[in-house]
Amino acid sequence: MSDPQHRTSTHRGVRRVSRRGTAVVAGILGAALALTGCTPPATEAPADPEYELTAQTDAPSGDIDSFSWVSYAEPYSLDYAYAFDYSDNQVLSNVCESLLRLNPDYTLTPALAESFAHPTPTTWVYTIRDGVTFHDGTPLTAADVVASMSRHLDPAVGSSWYSVYQNVTSIEQTGDREVTVTEASADSQFNLAMGGSAGVIESAATLAEAGADYGNSTGGVNCTGPFSLTEWKSGERITLTRYDDYWDESLRAKSGEVDFIFMNDANARVNALASGEVDGGWMVPLEAAPQLENSSVGDLRFGMSTAVSSLIVSNLDGPLGDVNVRRALLMALDREGIVSAAAKGYGEVTDALTTESVWVGASEAGLASAFDDLSEYPYDLDAAKQLVEEAGAVGEEITLVTAPISSDFTVIAQATAAAAESIGLKATIQTVTPNAYTALFSDPSAREGVDLFYTSWYLSSPDPLEMYSVLRTGEFSNYGEWSDPEFDQVVNEAIAIDDPAARSEKTAEAQRIANEELPWLPLYTGPMSLFLGERITGVAPSIAFLYYPWAATIGAR
Amino acid sequence: MTAARRVAGKLGGLLLTLFLASLLVFFSRFLVPGDPVSFLLRGRKPSPEAVAQVSAQYGLDLPPWQQYLQWLGGVLQGDFGRSLQYRQDVTAVIGERLPVTLGLVVMAGLMIAVVGLVGGIVAALNRGRILDRTVLIGLTMLGAIPSFVGSIVLIAVFAVQLGWFPSFGSGDGGFLDTVYHLVLPSIALAVVFVVLVGKVTRSSMVDQLGREHVEVATSRGLGRATVVRRHVFRNAIGPILTVSGVLVAGLIVASSIVEAAFGLAGIGSLLVQSVDRLDFPVVQAIVLLVVFAFVVVNAIIDILEPWVDPRSAAGAGAR
Numbered sequence: 001m002s003d004p005q006h007r008t009s010t011h012r013g014v015r016r017v018s019r020r021g022t023a024v025v026a027g028i029l030g031a032a033l034a035l036t037g038c039t040p041p042a043t044e045a046p047a048d049p050e051y052e053l054t055a056q057t058d059a060p061s062g063d064i065d066s067f068s069w070v071s072y073a074e075p076y077s078l079d080y081a082y083a084f085d086y087s088d089n090q091v092l093s094n095v096c097e098s099l100l101r102l103n104p105d106y107t108l109t110p111a112l113a114e115s116f117a118h119p120t121p122t123t124w125v126y127t128i129r130d131g132v133t134f135h136d137g138t139p140l141t142a143a144d145v146v147a148s149m150s151r152h153l154d155p156a157v158g159s160s161w162y163s164v165y166q167n168v169t170s171i172e173q174t175g176d177r178e179v180t181v182t183e184a185s186a187d188s189q190f191n192l193a194m195g196g197s198a199g200v201i202e203s204a205a206t207l208a209e210a211g212a213d214y215g216n217s218t219g220g221v222n223c224t225g226p227f228s229l230t231e232w233k234s235g236e237r238i239t240l241t242r243y244d245d246y247w248d249e250s251l252r253a254k255s256g257e258v259d260f261i262f263m264n265d266a267n268a269r270v271n272a273l274a275s276g277e278v279d280g281g282w283m284v285p286l287e288a289a290p291q292l293e294n295s296s297v298g299d300l301r302f303g304m305s306t307a308v309s310s311l312i313v314s315n316l317d318g319p320l321g322d323v324n325v326r327r328a329l330l331m332a333l334d335r336e337g338i339v340s341a342a343a344k345g346y347g348e349v350t351d352a353l354t355t356e357s358v359w360v361g362a363s364e365a366g367l368a369s370a371f372d373d374l375s376e377y378p379y380d381l382d383a384a385k386q387l388v389e390e391a392g393a394v395g396e397e398i399t400l401v402t403a404p405i406s407s408d409f410t411v412i413a414q415a416t417a418a419a420a421e422s423i424g425l426k427a428t429i430q431t432v433t434p435n436a437y438t439a440l441f442s443d444p445s446a447r448e449g450v451d452l453f454y455t456s457w458y459l460s461s462p463d464p465l466e467m468y469s470v471l472r473t474g475e476f477s478n479y480g481e482w483s484d485p486e487f488d489q490v491v492n493e494a495i496a497i498d499d500p501a502a503r504s505e506k507t508a509e510a511q512r513i514a515n516e517e518l519p520w521l522p523l524y525t526g527p528m529s530l531f532l533g534e535r536i537t538g539v540a541p542s543i544a545f546l547y548y549p550w551a552a553t554i555g556a557r
Numbered sequence: 558m559t560a561a562r563r564v565a566g567k568l569g570g571l572l573l574t575l576f577l578a579s580l581l582v583f584f585s586r587f588l589v590p591g592d593p594v595s596f597l598l599r600g601r602k603p604s605p606e607a608v609a610q611v612s613a614q615y616g617l618d619l620p621p622w623q624q625y626l627q628w629l630g631g632v633l634q635g636d637f638g639r640s641l642q643y644r645q646d647v648t649a650v651i652g653e654r655l656p657v658t659l660g661l662v663v664m665a666g667l668m669i670a671v672v673g674l675v676g677g678i679v680a681a682l683n684r685g686r687i688l689d690r691t692v693l694i695g696l697t698m699l700g701a702i703p704s705f706v707g708s709i710v711l712i713a714v715f716a717v718q719l720g721w722f723p724s725f726g727s728g729d730g731g732f733l734d735t736v737y738h739l740v741l742p743s744i745a746l747a748v749v750f751v752v753l754v755g756k757v758t759r760s761s762m763v764d765q766l767g768r769e770h771v772e773v774a775t776s777r778g779l780g781r782a783t784v785v786r787r788h789v790f791r792n793a794i795g796p797i798l799t800v801s802g803v804l805v806a807g808l809i810v811a812s813s814i815v816e817a818a819f820g821l822a823g824i825g826s827l828l829v830q831s832v833d834r835l836d837f838p839v840v841q842a843i844v845l846l847v848v849f850a851f852v853v854v855n856a857i858i859d860i861l862e863p864w865v866d867p868r869s870a871a872g873a874g875a876r
Contacts, residue, residue, distance in 0.1 A: 077644050155606035156614065158597065162604055216645040217653070234643070234653040235822020236726060263725060263820045264830075267709070271724055275717045434833065442595040 049289065049345045053527055053541075054301045055104070060538035060555025066257035067536045067554060070269050070281035074235060074262040079215025080200035081151050084160040089197060089546035090282060091238055091260055096223035098199035099126055099145070100191075102547040104540035106306070106360050106462040108195045112140065112224065116194075118498060121186035126194075128177040132247045134203045135228035142173045147204035149181070161198035163476075164190060186496040188503060189469070192461040196547045226253040226552035237261050240551070254538065254555030273298065279533040280554075282545060286344040286529065287407065298534050302527035303541025304357045307458040308350060309342075309408070311400075311416060311521040314440070314479045315451045319396035319425060326518040328387035330377040332419035339524045341415070342408035347526035351376055353457075353467050353514055355525050360462035361500025362507075370464070370508035374515045384423045394424040400452040401430045403437035412454050412523070440479070447479060455520075458543060465494055465503070468510040471519055482519035560863070567856045578848040579632070583625050586837045593617055593835055597641055615639065628838075632845070638838035642831065647842045651824055657727050658823035660735060661815070662808045664743035669750045669804065674797070676751070677758025682785070684763055692755070700752025704811055707745040708818035715741055725820030742819040746812055750804055757800045761793035768792070795862060802858045806851035 075088040083092045101111035110116070113126040132140040149171045152159040159165070167183040167190065174180040183190060193199065206214070206222040213219030217232040224247070227240035238260040242253040261278055263269045270288040272278040276297045284292060284300060293300045313320050320326050335349040351374045359367055388394055398420055402413035413429050420427035430450070439446040440453050459466045468491050469475070473483040487510060494506035514520075530541040537557045539550050594612050612618040615638075616627055631638060637647035673696075680692040702710075716724035722741045728734035765771060766789055774784045813825030824843050831839040 076642055079644070082644070155604055155610040158607040158611040160598075162607065166604070212639075213645065216643055218645060218649055233822070234650065235827065236820070261726065261820070262822075264826075265817055265820070268712070268725060268818065268820055271712060271717050275720075275724065277724060439592075439595065442598065443592060 051302050051346060051527065054303055055542075056540045057299070057301060057532060058537045058557070060254055060536070060553075060557065062254075062556050064255045064536060064554075064556040066259065067255055067279040067533075068259040068261055068277075069551070070261050070263055070272055070278045072262075072266070072269065072283065073264060075238070077215045078221050078229065078232075080148075080197045080202065080221075081157050081159040081161065082215065083197040083200075086283065086546065087262075091240070092197065092200070092221075093225075093545060093547050094227045094240060094258070094549045094551045095225045095229050096200045096202065096221060097225050097549070098195055098197070098547065099201065100195040100199055102195035102462065102544050104304075104542035104544045104548055104550075106304070106357055106542075106544060108192065108360075108462060111195075112145070112201050113194070116191060118191070121496070121498075122183045124181045124183075124191050125174070126179045126181070128179060129247070130177060132224050133245050134206070134222050134224055135243055136203070136206070136222050137245070138203060138205065140201065140224060141204075142175070142177055142179050144204045145179045145201050146171055146173050147207055148201045149179070149199075151207070152198065161193070161196075164193040164198040186498075188495055188498050189461065189463060189465060192463050192466075195462075196460045226251050226549050227258060230257075235262065251549055251552045253552040255536075255551065258551045258554075273531050273533070276533055279536050281531050282528065284529045284531045286346055289344060289346065289529070292531055296534075299532050301530045301532065301541045302346065303530060303543075305458070305526060305528040305543045306355050306358050307456045307543070308353055308355060308525050309347075309412075309454070309456040309523045310353060311412075311452050311523065312455055312479050313452060313482070313519060313521065314447045315449075316480050316482060318451050319391075319393040319398055320451050322391045322393060323517055324387045324391045325393045325425075326521065327377060328384040328391075328423050329416075329420060329425075330518060330521045331380050331384040331387075332423045333415060333521075333523070334379050334419070335523055336379070338412060338415050339526075342411035343524065343526050346529070347524040350522050350525045351515055352511055353520055353522050354459065354464040354511065358459045358462055358464050358466070359504055359507075362504030363501035366501065366504030366508050369505065370511045373508075373512060381422055388423045388425065395426065397426040397428065398451040399428045399430055399449055401432055401437065401440060401450050402454065403432050403434045405434050405437065408456075409454060416452065416454075441477070452521075460546065463500075463503075464507050464511065465491065468507065468514065469495065471514060478519075480519055482517070484513060484517060484519075487513045487517070564860055567859055571852050571856050574852050575845075575849060578852075579629060579845060580625075582841050582844045582848075583628060584621065586841070587621055589835070593641055593837060615641065628841070632842075637842040640831075640836055640839050642834045642836045642839070647838045650827070650839060651842055651846070654822050654824045654827050657739075657821050658809065658812050658816070658825055660727075660739050661742055661746060661812050661821065661823060662805070664736070664739050665746040665750070665808055665812075666804070668743055668747040669754050670801075672747070673751045673754025674758050676755040678762060678785075678790070680755070680759045681762030681766060684766070689759075693759070696752040696755040699748045700750075702748050704745050704749055704814045705818060707748050708742070708815055711741045711745050712818070727821050739821075742815045742821060745818070746808060746815045749811065750807065753800060753804065754797065757796055758793070761796045762789055765789045765793045798858050798862060802851075802855040805854045806847055809847050809850060 071087050071090065073087040075091055076082060077088065078092050078095070080092060080096055083089050097111050099111060099113040100108045102108055112129055112132060114129040115127045117125040119125060126145065128140065128142050128145055134140065151157045152161050152165040153168060167185055167187045168181055169184050170182045172180050181190070201224065203222050210219040215221055217234040220229050220232065226243060226246045228243045229238065230241040231239040240258045242256050246252055263272060266285040269281060270285055270291065273281060273284070274291060274295055274297060289300060313326060339345060339347045339349060352371060356367065356371060359370065400413060400416055402409050417427040417429050436446065440450065457467070470477045471482060472478065472488045472491055490506060490509045490513065494503050494510060497503040497506060528541055528543045530539070532539070535557055536554050538553050538555050593615065594608060594617055597611050598608065616624055619627065628638060635648060639645065640647050640650045643650050676692045676696050680689045683689045712724045715722050723738055726738060728738040771784060771788050774788045809825065812823055813829045816823040816826035817829065827839065828843045831843070
């Protein structure tokens with residue numbers, strides 16, 4: 001299994017969306033490089049790099065006036081109801097705060113709620129912190145909390161976080177500083193999601209005033225975080241400024257300003273980092289890792305992630321409807337080779353759809369049975385062929401869809417087709433536009449005739465149930481319409497358990513079923529990458545940057 | 558009278574072209590696979606009420622012809638609808654980016670005009686000589702460099718290696734800083750088009766140089782400079798203007814690649830992004846804008862031509 005320190009995160013359909021712009025341009029530039037003859041041969045598989053995970057970079061020596069940060073895409077919106085992607089959340093996490101705070105180690109601690117209670121299985125009571133002010137100076141009240149949370153229930157808003165609220169029947173102010181959320185059934189997951197965008201609190205007055213423009217580049221936001229949004233130059237940059245009246249002294253911003261610069265093109269990002277024009281960035285293009293690692297202008301670091309790269313089985317009426325064929329295909333995939341080629345070696349093969357990093361609060365027994373008792377699917381062509389023969393699937397056809405999004409897509413599509421062919425299946429690779437690829441995740445008609453597609457799926461809350469609840473019968477993201485009554489029951493039972501340790505043991509059962517049945521084929525996990533220029537330091541490399549005010553901790557080297 | 562009629566005819570044609578373009582631009586979106594609502598909800602689990610409400614907000618629940626009328630009505634009042642990706646008025650989204658692209662197109666246009674015209678004139682006046690061939694080969698080589706290759710080379714040499722120019726962004730908004738930031742992108746954009754203007758200028762000039770009236774003028778003892786200026790260049794300018802009209806639309810479209818490479822927030826890169834993200838209102842607005850710019854520039858050139866080149870007016874009158 002994976003190194004316990006090694007955390008992985010999942011990216012969902014969503015990240016694919018925002019990377020589409022990137023992909024097109026990257027394609028153009030790839031062609032350009034090919035023309036100018038500077039493309040390194042993609043077929044060469046270098047020895048896997050040595051890397052270790054960093055929990056925290058060196059402490060800053062002091063404050064800094066400002067630093068700049070590169071992002072592969074512009075946020076669609078800074079409205080927390082739509083903040084569902086890397087580009088939105090990496091900015092928003094520094095400006096807006098949630099009821100709870102998701103820390104770099106994926107633990108949850110109180111934030112705008114100074115405490116919470118769970119008096120009955122279906123109610124969550126939040127005590128709102130006193131002495132907190134919004135960036136316009138007005139104090140945080142319980143009414144702001146009710147207004148902010150209620151937006152997720154408003155169909156006119158069309159919140160991205162609706163699924164977190166789907167069991168909620170009421171959100172009410174029940175005291176001077178108290179808000180009570182009532183649910184239709186016991187749901188341990190609701191409170192866990194309050195550390196993310198689903199728990200962000202905005203000023204009710206601002207929401208009413210900005211209306212439909214709330215969160216866009218003209219409407220802006222007015223939250224309580226360590227930085228306030230000062231400028232959004234549409235298409236180019238976002239500037240944040242330290243909020244001097246920030247309530248939490250321990251996270252007072254060490255930088256006066258932060259500039260987020262949007263650069264869709266991967267080469268441009270690498271150039272900007274390598275030349276020192278930009279001070280840092282998350283999710284560095286791994287092709288450039290050697291160049292950046294040896295550069296004198298900064299450090300490349302790796303931290304915990306929650307993403308798992310996997311193949312989604314989207315048609316159970318075809319040959320992959322037979323679990324033995326699914327197992328055979330996974331055994332025919334040289335996943336070590338895929339890690340080398342697709343992730344440039346920065347990753348590890350996994351048989352689970354979650355990373356250990358999201359099993360926060362799990363009991364030792366739960367964690368052990370979740371990861372140690374899994375069936376392994378080592379590369380074994382003979383055994384795989386035999387399984388396919390026994391299943392009587394030899395000569396049957398499968399279609400897998402890919403898109404020119406980043407190099408891992410191409411590598412994985414080709415490796416999967418080759419693996420299928422090697423065990424007697426006929427495989428067709430269908431290449432579609434990045435946009436059409438995204439439609440696979442939202443539009444059932446787009447999945448017709450499609451047997452497999454690739455994803456890297458991250459979790460936003462410190463609980464593996466976020467992954468497994470998606471695979472229940474009839475769920476929106478259960479793309480293959482896989483249905484296992486026993487699995488559904490296990491997941492539903494787990495969701496109702498409050499104690500994380502007890503819950504983890506139940507969740508482990510779900511993980512073991514998924515590992516046996518393979519509704520998705522897990523491939524590998526990889527770390528979160530971070531580049532820090534020579535001027536700055538003091539950040540925890542972790543995928544929690546999506547929800548934790550990471551920029552506040554960065555100061556002068 | 559004739560001139561007024563010509564202008565009126567041009568305007569009528571212009572409006573008809575724009576109307577047809579609007580039909581094409583609007584309805585072509587129904588041919589593109591993909592559902593704007595599922596884009597808006599970005600693959601997340603929506604509640605059925607949310608799907609209905611969001612569709613209604615963006616007018617996506619109406620039949621296509623009603624959507625068209627609503628859209629056209631808005632466009633006539635300067636309202637291009639709301640961007641799906643930015644959840645913002647399209648006019649605001651484009652308005653923020655238009656200055657960058659205009660700056661880029663103007664600077665690149667100037668470079669093209671200067672290098673292309675000077676190159677073409679120098680080549681024509683030295684026809685058949687080494688200088689002619691050098692200029693021709695030089696221009697052809699420049700023209701063979703696609704914008705994206707040009708961008709990469711320029712960034713690698715002048716931004717990363719030498720550090721003379723910034724490699725991305727449009728600066729702090731000040732005029733000089735903007736110009737400074739747009740130098741490299743303008744060059745990258747200009748190179749492809751330089752050869753076109755250069756070659757047209759050269760062949761048009763060469764054509765005129767061989768004409769009788771030029772020989773007559775020369776034999777009358779007029780100085781070479783005067784002959785070139787008054788008899789050759791003035792008559793040669795028609796084709797050059799025509800080509801320049803085509804260039805304007807080409808520049809706006811080609812700017813997408815350069816803008817992407819230099820991290821510029823212009824309408825070119827916005828167009829690419831918006832196509833990719835099914836942001837139909839923005840795509841429709843930009844395409845209409847480009848068609849508009851193209852049609853208007855060409856109409857202006859058509860109307861101007863008689864004044865620049867009296868022969869074309871005479872010819873039109875004789876017809």
